[in-house]
Amino acid sequence: MSRSLIALASLALASAALAVPASAAASDISRSQILHALDMVRDDPAVSGGNPYAASPATNRALRVLANRACSVNHDKEVVFASVGLPVAPGDSADGLLVMSMIADPSSILSMIGGSPSAEMSGRYCFFGALAATGSSATLSGTAKLTTASTKAMHSPVTPT
Numbered sequence: 744m745s746r747s748l749i750a751l752a753s754l755a756l757a758s759a760a761l762a763v764p765a766s767a768a769a770s771d772i773s774r775s776q777i778l779h780a781l782d783m784v785r786d787d788p789a790v791s792g793g794n795p796y797a798a799s800p801a802t803n804r805a806l807r808v809l810a811n812r813a814c815s816v817n818h819d820k821e822v823v824f825a826s827v828g829l830p831v832a833p834g835d836s837a838d839g840l841l842v843m844s845m846i847a848d849p850s851s852i853l854s855m856i857g858g859s860p861s862a863e864m865s866g867r868y869c870f871f872g873a874l875a876a877t878g879s880s881a882t883l884s885g886t887a888k889l890t891t892a893s894t895k896a897m898h899s900p901v902t903p904t
Contacts, residue, residue: 772812777875780805781840784828795827802828810844814869821846824866831872836881839874 783805784790789797798806806826810816816823824847830840847866855864876883 772809772873774875774879776805776808777839777873780809780828780842780873781830781838781875784840785830790828795829798828806842806844809842809871809873810846810869813842813871813873814844814846816846820848821866822849822852824852824864831874833877836877837874837883838877839872841872842870844869844871 780802783802784795784798787798787802789795789799790802803826806828807823810823810826811818814823824845826842826844828840828842831838845866846869847864851863851865874883
């Protein structure tokens with residue numbers, strides 16, 4: 744996993760928010776949803792204490808809202824199983840976070856919970872950056888580079904497909 748994610752935005756966005764997987768266009772995520780998730784991540788004691796994998800259920804719910812849209816989750820076949828959010832260093836007029844989500848097949852989760860010894864979780868990873876203008880009347884345009892100082896490796900039983 745790379746320690747940084749580059750998100751490019753070359754369109755001016757009326758919503759003043761941008762959330763993009765590494766190679767996708769902006770998704771339908773509001774500025775308030777991004778800033779709410781960012782506040783939850785920054786205020787979460789586990790995340791600020793260096794363990795973003797132990798974030799609270801409330802923080803995970805806020806990240807799931809972003810992941811459902813940014814990762815184009817097919818709710819008939821997939822569920823956002825877990826997400827990790829890392830805040831970026833805020834700029835003068837924008838702030839944001841990097842998110843890694845595990846998108847899983849619900850039946851494989853049920854097999855694992857049921858204790859099947861041969862069960863493996865199947866799914867995919869989705870990495871994206873979410874950036875929002877800090878001023879309520881601002882719009883974003885140009886290019887952005889989102890980086891985080893975290894170097895902790897991510898480990899998970901999910902098998903990307």
